[in-house]
Amino acid sequence: MIAIAALFALTTTTLLGENNGVSVQVKGNIAKVSAPQGNVQLEFCTADMVRIRKSTNGQFEPNESWMVIRYQWEPVKVKSTQGKDYVQFSTDSLELKIFSNSWHIEIADKKGNLLFAEKSTENFKADSVVNTCRLAPDEHFFGFGERMDFMDQRGKKVYLNVELGRGTKPAVGGKNILKANYCPVPFFMSTKGYGIFFHNAFPTEWDMGWSDSQHYSFKAFGGEMDYYFIRGPKFTSILDSYTSLTGKTPLLPKFALGLHMGTYSGGTWGHEKEANDAYVVELCRKLRASGIPVDLFWLDSTWRKFNNKSFGNGGTTFEFQDKFLNPKAMFDSLYAMHIKMVGLHIRSIVDNGDKSNLLDQAIAAKVNIPNAGQAGLINFFDTTAVNWWWNNGVMKIASLGAKFVKTDVGGAYRIEKNASFLPGQEPARLHNLFPIAYAKAPFEKFQQYNGIRGLDHTREGYAGIQRYPFIWAGDWGTEWQWFEPVIRGGLNIGMSGVGSWTHCMGGFEQYSPYDTELYTRWVQFGMFSPIAILFGMDHPYYHEPWHYGKEALANFIKYDSLRYTLIPYLYSSTYEMSKTGRPVMSALVLDYQNDENVYSISDQYLFGKSMMVCPVTTKGALSRSIYLPGGEWFDYNTGQRYSGRQYFALLTPLDVLPIFIKGGAIIPSQPAMQYVDEKPVDLLTVDVYPAGKSDFDLYEDDGLSLAYQKGEFAITKMESNLSAAQWSFTIASPKGRFTPSPHGYLIKSYLDTTPTTVTENGIALTPLASQEAVLLNTGWFYDTTNKRLWIKTSHGNNKPLQLTAKF
Numbered sequence: 001m002i003a004i005a006a007l008f009a010l011t012t013t014t015l016l017g018e019n020n021g022v023s024v025q026v027k028g029n030i031a032k033v034s035a036p037q038g039n040v041q042l043e044f045c046t047a048d049m050v051r052i053r054k055s056t057n058g059q060f061e062p063n064e065s066w067m068v069i070r071y072q073w074e075p076v077k078v079k080s081t082q083g084k085d086y087v088q089f090s091t092d093s094l095e096l097k098i099f100s101n102s103w104h105i106e107i108a109d110k111k112g113n114l115l116f117a118e119k120s121t122e123n124f125k126a127d128s129v130v131n132t133c134r135l136a137p138d139e140h141f142f143g144f145g146e147r148m149d150f151m152d153q154r155g156k157k158v159y160l161n162v163e164l165g166r167g168t169k170p171a172v173g174g175k176n177i178l179k180a181n182y183c184p185v186p187f188f189m190s191t192k193g194y195g196i197f198f199h200n201a202f203p204t205e206w207d208m209g210w211s212d213s214q215h216y217s218f219k220a221f222g223g224e225m226d227y228y229f230i231r232g233p234k235f236t237s238i239l240d241s242y243t244s245l246t247g248k249t250p251l252l253p254k255f256a257l258g259l260h261m262g263t264y265s266g267g268t269w270g271h272e273k274e275a276n277d278a279y280v281v282e283l284c285r286k287l288r289a290s291g292i293p294v295d296l297f298w299l300d301s302t303w304r305k306f307n308n309k310s311f312g313n314g315g316t317t318f319e320f321q322d323k324f325l326n327p328k329a330m331f332d333s334l335y336a337m338h339i340k341m342v343g344l345h346i347r348s349i350v351d352n353g354d355k356s357n358l359l360d361q362a363i364a365a366k367v368n369i370p371n372a373g374q375a376g377l378i379n380f381f382d383t384t385a386v387n388w389w390w391n392n393g394v395m396k397i398a399s400l401g402a403k404f405v406k407t408d409v410g411g412a413y414r415i416e417k418n419a420s421f422l423p424g425q426e427p428a429r430l431h432n433l434f435p436i437a438y439a440k441a442p443f444e445k446f447q448q449y450n451g452i453r454g455l456d457h458t459r460e461g462y463a464g465i466q467r468y469p470f471i472w473a474g475d476w477g478t479e480w481q482w483f484e485p486v487i488r489g490g491l492n493i494g495m496s497g498v499g500s501w502t503h504c505m506g507g508f509e510q511y512s513p514y515d516t517e518l519y520t521r522w523v524q525f526g527m528f529s530p531i532a533i534l535f536g537m538d539h540p541y542y543h544e545p546w547h548y549g550k551e552a553l554a555n556f557i558k559y560d561s562l563r564y565t566l567i568p569y570l571y572s573s574t575y576e577m578s579k580t581g582r583p584v585m586s587a588l589v590l591d592y593q594n595d596e597n598v599y600s601i602s603d604q605y606l607f608g609k610s611m612m613v614c615p616v617t618t619k620g621a622l623s624r625s626i627y628l629p630g631g632e633w634f635d636y637n638t639g640q641r642y643s644g645r646q647y648f649a650l651l652t653p654l655d656v657l658p659i660f661i662k663g664g665a666i667i668p669s670q671p672a673m674q675y676v677d678e679k680p681v682d683l684l685t686v687d688v689y690p691a692g693k694s695d696f697d698l699y700e701d702d703g704l705s706l707a708y709q710k711g712e713f714a715i716t717k718m719e720s721n722l723s724a725a726q727w728s729f730t731i732a733s734p735k736g737r738f739t740p741s742p743h744g745y746l747i748k749s750y751l752d753t754t755p756t757t758v759t760e761n762g763i764a765l766t767p768l769a770s771q772e773a774v775l776l777n778t779g780w781f782y783d784t785t786n787k788r789l790w791i792k793t794s795h796g797n798n799k800p801l802q803l804t805a806k807f
Contacts, residue, residue: 022100024087029076033087034058037103038123044076045228047091049241051199052105054123054225061224066433067463068199069247093231107194107229115194116229119215123225129200130219131227135209139192140599141216142235142589144206145185145462146473146493146501148485151587152599153188157210160184161203162411162432162460182474183461184432185496186218187242191593193233197242197463199226201432222428235495235590236582243497243581247467251578252500253453254703255340255676256470257570258295259560260457260502261287262406262535264302264542267321269313271539272302276323277330283544284337288674290546291557293564295675297334298343298406298457300535308351310359314409315351315376317358318396331401338675343404343457344397348412348438349376350389358393369413377412380437381430390445403450405442406472410435410460435460439468452704461498469500470531478507478536480518484617487525488602494583495590500574501583502531506543509536516548517619517654520555524657525615527559528607530574530584555655561672568668568684568698573608575699575713584608592629595645601627610665610689610696611636614650614658623649624658632663632691639750639786663691666718668698677703681743684797688729688749690722700740707738714738716797720749724807727751727789731801742798746774747791754782755805760793762802780805 022035031042039058043051053060063071079090086097095108102120109115117134141153150156165180186198188206198204202222209216218227228245232238243249263283267274280299287294305319306312320327334342350358350368359376362368367385369377379385394405413427413434439458447454456468465471473489476482486503493501505526506519523545526532536543545556563570573584582590586606588598604614604627612633616624631644636659642648650658661667666688670681701713714736721728729747734740758765758780766779774781774790781790793801 022087024080026080029073029078031078031080031089033098035100035103040098040103040105042089042096043071044078044089044091045073045245046241047076047093048231048237049228049245050091050094050096050107051226051228054129056124060226064201064433066436067201068245069464069467070245107231109193109231109233115192115231116196128219128221129223129225130217131225132215132217135212135214135216136192139190140596141188141190141208142492142587143185143188143195143496144492145181145187145496146183146471146489146498148180148489148492150600151488151491151589151602153206153208155209155213158206158208159203160186160206162435162462164411180474182459183435183465183471183493183498185461185463185493185498187463187496189232189235189238189495191589191599193231195228195230195232195238195242197228197230197245199228200224201429201462203428203432222426235593236580239495239497239581239583239590243466246464246497248578248581249466249469249499249574251453251574251701251708252455252469253340254567254571255295256455256531257567257574258340258532258564258676259293260296260298260531260533260535261294262298262300262504262533264300264537264539265321265324266540267302268537268539268542269302272306272313272321273323275302275321277320277325277327280330281333284334284339286544286546288337290553291674292545293557293560293672293674295339296341296343297339298345298404300345300406300537301347301408303344304346305353308353311349311351311374311376314347314374315349315359316347316393317351317353317356318346318393319353319355327397328400335401338678340675341403341455342401343406343455344402345406345408346394347409348378348380348407348434349374349409350378350393351376361392362388374412380434380441386441386445389441394442394445398446398449404446404455404457406457407435407438407442408459410438410458432462436462436464436468439465443468447706453706463497466498466500471498471501472533473501473503475508475537476503478510478515478518478538480515480617480619482507483518483522483525483615484603487605487615487617490529490585491587491602491605494586497581499577499581499583499585500530501585502526502529502533504533504535504543506536510538514541514548515619516552519543519545519548520552520654521616523552523556524559525613527563528585528611528613528615528657528659532560532563551655558655559657564673564676565669565671566667567676568670568681569608569611571703572668572697572699576609576697582609588612588627588629595629597627597645598629606662610662610667612660612662614660616652616658621652623651626650626658626660628660632689634661634663634665634689634750635659636661639788641750641752661687661689663689664694664720665689666694666696666720668696668718680741683744683746685746685748686718686731688720688747690720690727690749690751693719693721695719700734701738711736712738714740716740722751726804726806727755728805729801729803731797733800734797740797742796744796745791745793745801747789747793747803749789749791749805750787751782751789751805752787753807754784755780755789755807758789758791758803758805760791760795760801760803765791765794 104118119132200220265275266279443454443456698716714734
C-alpha cells in the first residue's frame with residue numbers, strides 16, 4: 001500500500017486512477033472521500049471513535065446541539081493509505097477501509113480483527129436512509145433507551161420514537177409495555193466491543209437480525225446517514241465515549257438521593273376538586289411522625305386548575321385549585337419540616353384560565369410553536385420563548401416557593417396535517433428533540449433562580465436527556481407482570497447513557513385490591529434505584545405505606561433508612577457517573593460482557609460497582625434463583641462467602657431483599673437520618689469485603705452548589721489488600737480543594753481468619769470483648785460467628801490511616 005496523507009494538513013489526492021474520480025481531502029481530524037457513488041466524511045474524534053457521514057451530493061447538514069454537545073476534539077494521529085480497491089485510514093486503535101467499488105465501510109482493530117462491516121447496499125431510499133451491516137454469529141446488542149421488552153435485542157426489530165406505546169393496551173396501566181418509547185436512545189453496544197450512535201433525530205427502525213440472521217440494519221425516516229462508531233472494547237469505555245459526545249449526567253443536590261414523595265393533594269383525576277393544601281402539609285407531618293425519611297415533595301397534576309378554556313385538563317395556567325387557600329404557607333410549612341425542595345407538575349402546553357389568559361399572551365408574543373398540533377405548545381427550542389414562559393408562567397409558582405417542576409407530556413410536539421414548516425424544523429425531526437429542550441428550560445432556570453444545582457423530573461427523553469436529570473419510568477400498572485419489565489427498563493436506559501432514572505414504587509395505578517406483597521417487594525427495589533420515588537394515583541389511599549399494614553410500613557422504613565445510611569456510597573457512585581457515564585444501577589452485562597449467562601438477566605443488577613441487588617419479582621416466592629458472575633461474592637444479610645460463576649437457590653422471606661457484595665468491595669455508610677444532613681456524620685462506617693487488592697474513592701463536596709465543577713471537592717482513597725499472612729487497609733487524607741467535616745472511622749472487615757494483632761499506623765490496638773465495646777472505645781474485636789473484624793480507629797480523616805491485621 002502507498003501512504004497518501006496524514007490528517008494534519010489540507011491535501012487533495014486522486015486515488016485509484018484518474019478515471020475512477022475518487023479523491024480524498026483532509027483537514028485536521030476530518031477526511032472527505034468523494035466518488036461518483038457518493039461522498040463520505042470521516043471525523044476522527046479520538047483514536048477509538050469516528051463519526052461517519054454519507055451524502056449523495058456532498059452536502060451535509062449543520063451540526064446540531066441538542067443530542068451532541070461536543071464537536072471539537074484534540075488532534076488525532078491518522079494515516080491514510082491506498083489499497084487496490086480501497087482507501088484506508090488508521091489510528092492507534094482502528095483501521096477503517098472505504099471500498100471504492102461498493103462504497104461500503106469496514107472497521108477492524110489494530111490486530112486486523114474485523115469489528116464492523118457495512119453491506120454493499122444502497123444507503124439512500126425514497127423515504128429513508130438505511131445502513132445494513134454484518135451480524136457476527138456470537139454478537140449481542142444492548143442499549144436503545146428505556147425499553148421494557150428485552151435486554152439483548154439480537155434477533156429483534158426495534159422502533160424508536162418518543163411515544164406512549166402503540167398497539168393493544170393492557171387492562172391496568174394504559175400503556176403497551178412492549179412498545180413504550182418514553183425515552184428511546186438511538187445507541188447500542190455490541191459484545192464485539194463497539195458501539196453505534198445513530199446521530200439522527202427522526203424516527204428510527206433497527207432490524208437486529210429479525211429479517212436476516214447474518215445482517216442487522218438501522219434506518220431513519222428522514223435526515224442524514226450520520227453515525228458514530230465507538231470502540232471500547234469494554235462497555236464501560238464505550239459509555240464513557242458516548243457520554244463525552246452527548247453529555248455527562250451532572251450531580252444533583254445530595255439531598256436528591258433521599259426519598260421523593262409525590263402526591264395528588266387528596267384528589268386524583270376525577271376527584272381533582274378535593275385537592276387542597278392542608279392535605280399536603282398533613283401528609284408531610286404524618287411522614288415525619290411515622291419516622292419515614294424523606295427529602296423532596298412534589299404535587300402532581302391536581303394542584304392546578306382543570307377544565308381550562310381551550311385544552312381542558314391538558315393545559316397549564318399556573319393557577320391553583322380553589323381549595324389551595326394559601327399556597328405560600330403550604331410551601332413554608334413543608335420547608336419548616338426540613339423538606340429540601342417542593343415541586344409542581346406542569347404540562348408543556350399553556351392555556352387560558354379563570355384569572356389569566358396565558359394562551360392568548362403566548363400567541364400574541366409568538367412564543368408558541370405554530371401548526372404543532374397544540375396552539376399552546378411553547379417553543380422551548382427558542383431562548384426568547386423560554387424566557388417568556390419563565391417570566392409569565394413559572395415565576396407565578398417559583399415566587400411562592402416551588403423549586404422545581406415535573407415536566408409532563410414531553411412528546412407533545414407532533415405533526416399537524418397540511419402544516420408547512422421551514423427546512424430543518426419539521427415536526428418529524430424535532431419531535432424527539434422536544435423533550436430535551438423542554439427539560440432543559442426549567443432545569444437551567446430553576447438552577448439559576450434557586451442558586452443550587454438543577455433538578456428536573458421528566459418522563460420523555462432522547463439522546464442527551466441525561467444532561468437534565470432525572471427520568472421517570474411513567475405510568476405502569478400495579479401488577480406483578482409489570483414489575484420485572486420496569487426493572488428491565490431501568491437497566492436498558494442505564495446502558496444507553498441515562499443513569500439518573502426512577503419509577504413509582506408499587507406501580508402507578510391499580511384497579512384491584514391492594515397487593516401488600518407486591519408493594520413490599522417493589523419498595524425494596526425502589527430504595528435501591530438511582531432515585532427513590534413514592535407515588536401512586538389511586539384515590540383516596542394512594543401508595544403511602546401505612547395503608548398496607550404494619551409489616552409493610554416496617555419494611556418501608558427499614559429499606560428507606562438503609563438507603564439513607566448508604567448515601568456516602570451512593571453519592572460517590574453518582575460522582576463516578578458524572579465523570580465516566582457509568583450508571584448507578586447497571587445491568588450485569590456492563591461488567592461481564594463476555595459471560596452469556598448474564599445477557600438476559602433483568603432481575604439482578606449492580607447498584608454502584610459493588611452491590612448486586614436481586615429483587616423478588618414472583619408472587620408468593622419463598623426462594624429465588626441467583627446467578628453469581630465470576631469472582632467472590634458475600635451475602636449482604638448473612639456475610640456468607642460464595643465463589644462466583646454459579647447458580648443457586650436462596651430463601652427469600654418477605655422482609656429480606658437479596659443483596660450480594662462483590663469481593664473486594666469497600667462500602668462507606670453513615671448513621672440513619674430522617675433527611676439528608678439532619679446531623680453531622682461524626683463516625684463513618686466502612687464495610688470491607690477483602691479479596692486480593694481493591695480500592696474505593698470516597699467523594700465529598702458541599703452537596704449543593706456548582707463549585708464541584710470548578711474542582712471544589714475532595715477524594716479520599718481507600719485501599720484493601722488481603723494476603724495469606726495479613727490484611728491491610730489504608731485510608732488516605734482527603735485530597736482536593738474541599739475540606740470535609742471531621743469524622744472518625746468504624747471499620748468492619750469480613751475475614752475468614754482470626755487476627756492475632758491489629759495495628760493502626762504501626763501501633764497495636766487494644767482487643768475488646770464485643771462489638772458493642774468497639775462502638776464505645778478505640779480498639780478491635782473479631783466476631784468468630786460472623787467472621788467479621790470490627791475496628792474503631794483512634795484517628796479520623798485528619799490524617800492518613802494504615803490498619804494491619806496479622807493472622
